[in-house]
Amino acid sequence: METAIKQKLNTADLARIALFTAVMAVCSWISIPAAVPFTLQTFGVFLTVGVLGGKKGSLAVLVYLLLGAAGLPVFAGFSGGIGCIIGSTGGYMAGFLLAALLMWAAERLFGRSRTVLLLSMVLGLPVCYLFGTLWYVAVYTRTTGAIGFWTALTWCVIPYLLPDGVKLALAFLMRNKLAAACRLS
Numbered sequence: 001m002e003t004a005i006k007q008k009l010n011t012a013d014l015a016r017i018a019l020f021t022a023v024m025a026v027c028s029w030i031s032i033p034a035a036v037p038f039t040l041q042t043f044g045v046f047l048t049v050g051v052l053g054g055k056k057g058s059l060a061v062l063v064y065l066l067l068g069a070a071g072l073p074v075f076a077g078f079s080g081g082i083g084c085i086i087g088s089t090g091g092y093m094a095g096f097l098l099a100a101l102l103m104w105a106a107e108r109l110f111g112r113s114r115t116v117l118l119l120s121m122v123l124g125l126p127v128c129y130l131f132g133t134l135w136y137v138a139v140y141t142r143t144t145g146a147i148g149f150w151t152a153l154t155w156c157v158i159p160y161l162l163p164d165g166v167k168l169a170l171a172f173l174m175r176n177k178l179a180a181a182c183r184l185s
Helices: 011-029 041-052 054-069 082-086 090-110 114-143 149-156 158-181
Strands: none
Touching: 011 041, 011 054, 041 054, 041 090, 041 114, 041 158, 054 082, 054 090, 082 090, 090 114, 114 149, 114 158, 149 158
């Protein structure tokens, strides 16, 4: 008997993965002006995994990152290239994949209920923050000079807590409507 993890992706699955890869790119291009400007990149990631599920959502995030690493301008500010991935903020982009994988693991272990989805999103965001901040500290220290973890948090995480919380909540609330539209419920 074939398990869900071993099922092959069909054409409709590949189309949905491509569609949500594009959604993440468009979300990364949208910049909201504020005291600290932010994009809708995290919204796109959480919406993608919420709608497509762990496996397909993680694949979409991986494709998004690979397209950006290959030089396509899919990242914030219409940027792309391996420099974005290995640069000081690249750890946050890698953190998107870690958050998606955590959501997939939660789905596999506990099912695909709304509660599991919400909790995995809420846990995925700090995973992204932690990996990204550790990466930022390492790259910044190597290229510019020593920086403390707390300083990096005040620069790279704390200003984004409220906007990211709102984006996470919106992704969670929109998930059911979009999943139904994609016939994934």
